[in-house]
Amino acid sequence: MRPALSTARAGGQFAATLLAATLLAAPAIAQEGQLPHPGWSFSGPFGTFDRAAAQRGFQIYKEVCSNCHSLKEAYYRNLEGIGLSEEQVKAVAASVTVPTIGDDGQPAERPALPSDHFKSPFANDKAARAALNGALPPDLSVIVKAREGGPDYVYGVLTGYGEPPAGMKMGDGMNYNRVFPGHQIAMPQPLQADQVQYSDGTKPTLDQEAHDVVTFLTFIANPEMESRKQIGVKIILFLAMLTGITYVVKRRVWSDVH
Numbered sequence: 742m743r744p745a746l747s748t749a750r751a752g753g754q755f756a757a758t759l760l761a762a763t764l765l766a767a768p769a770i771a772q773e774g775q776l777p778h779p780g781w782s783f784s785g786p787f788g789t790f791d792r793a794a795a796q797r798g799f800q801i802y803k804e805v806c807s808n809c810h811s812l813k814e815a816y817y818r819n820l821e822g823i824g825l826s827e828e829q830v831k832a833v834a835a836s837v838t839v840p841t842i843g844d845d846g847q848p849a850e851r852p853a854l855p856s857d858h859f860k861s862p863f864a865n866d867k868a869a870r871a872a873l874n875g876a877l878p879p880d881l882s883v884i885v886k887a888r889e890g891g892p893d894y895v896y897g898v899l900t901g902y903g904e905p906p907a908g909m910k911m912g913d914g915m916n917y918n919r920v921f922p923g924h925q926i927a928m929p930q931p932l933q934a935d936q937v938q939y940s941d942g943t944k945p946t947l948d949q950e951a952h953d954v955v956t957f958l959t960f961i962a963n964p965e966m967e968s969r970k971q972i973g974v975k976i977i978l979f980l981a982m983l984t985g986i987t988y989v990v991k992r993r994v995w996s997d998v999h
C-alpha cells in the first residue's frame with residue numbers, strides 16, 4: 742500500500758510542478774506574439790477551401806490589399822478554382838488594362854485576359870518604396886507559405902494592431918502589431934470593421950474580413966491543394982486494400998502448412 746501511495750503523491754507533485762511551469766511560461770509565450778488559431782476550412786487531410794469565403798477574400802484583396810501588394814504569381818484564370826465561372830473570370834480580367842505592343846509597334850494598352858498574371862500596383866520595387874514612405878510591401882502570392890505559422894500568422898498580423906505598451910518607443914510612421922516580428926510594422930492597419938460591403942449578406946467584421954482574405958491567399962499559394970489531398974486519400978485507400986489482399990493471400994498460402 743505504501744509505495745503505491747507515495748508514487749501517486751510523487752505523480753501528483755510532478756503534475757502540479759508541470760502545471761505551475763506551464764502557467765508561468767504562458768505569459769512569456771503570449772508576449773512573444775503568440776499566434777491566434779481561428780480554424781480553417783482547408784486544414785486537415787480532408788480540408789477544402791470554403792469557396793464563398795475565398796470569393797469574399799478576393800474582394801478584400803481587390804478592394805484593399807491590391808492598392809499596395811502584388812500577387813505576381815497568380816493568373817486571373819486561377820479564380821475559377823474558387824468558383825468563379827469562365828465568364829466572371831473574363832470580366833474580372835477585362836476590368837484591368839495591361840501593357841502590350843500596338844500594331845504600329847508602339848507600346849499600348851489592352852484589357853487583360855484570363856491567361857494574364859494579376860497586375861501589380863507598382864511598376865517596380867523602387868516605385869513602391871517611393872509611394873509608401875520607403876517601405877516595401879511584399880508580394881502576397883506565396884506569403885502564406887513563406888512565413889512560419891502560415892495562415893495563422895497572416896491572420897494574426899491583420900488582426901494584431903493596437904496601442905503600443907507603455908514605454909515602447911515607436912519608429913517614425915510605424916504601427917504597433919502584436920504578431921509582426923519586432924512589433925513595429927510599416928503597413929498601416931489595412932482592415933477595419935465594415936471596410937467592404939459583402940454581397941452575400943456576411944457581416945464584415947474585422948475577424949471575418951481577415952479570415953476571408955487569408956482563405957483567399959492560402960488558395961492562391963496552393964491552388965493544387967485539394968487535388969493533392971484527394972490523391973493522398975486514394976493512395977491510402979489503395980494501400981489499405983493491398984494490405985487486406987496480402988493478408989488473405991498469406992492465409993491461403995500458409996493454410997496447408999499449419
Ligand code: HEC
Nearest residue numbers: 805806808809873876877878879895898926927928931954
Ligand atoms: C497602404 C499600403 C498597404 C495596404 C493597403 C496593405 N498593405 Fe500589407 N504591407 C504594406 C507594407 C509597406 C508592408 C511592409 C511592412 C514592413 O515591412 O514593416 C506590408 C506588410 C504586410 C504583411 C507582412 C508580411 C511580412 O513580412 O511578414 C502582410 C501579411 C500583409 N502586408 C498583408 C496585407 C493584406 C492581406 C492586405 C489587405 C487586407 C494589405 N497587406 C494591405 C503595405 C500595405
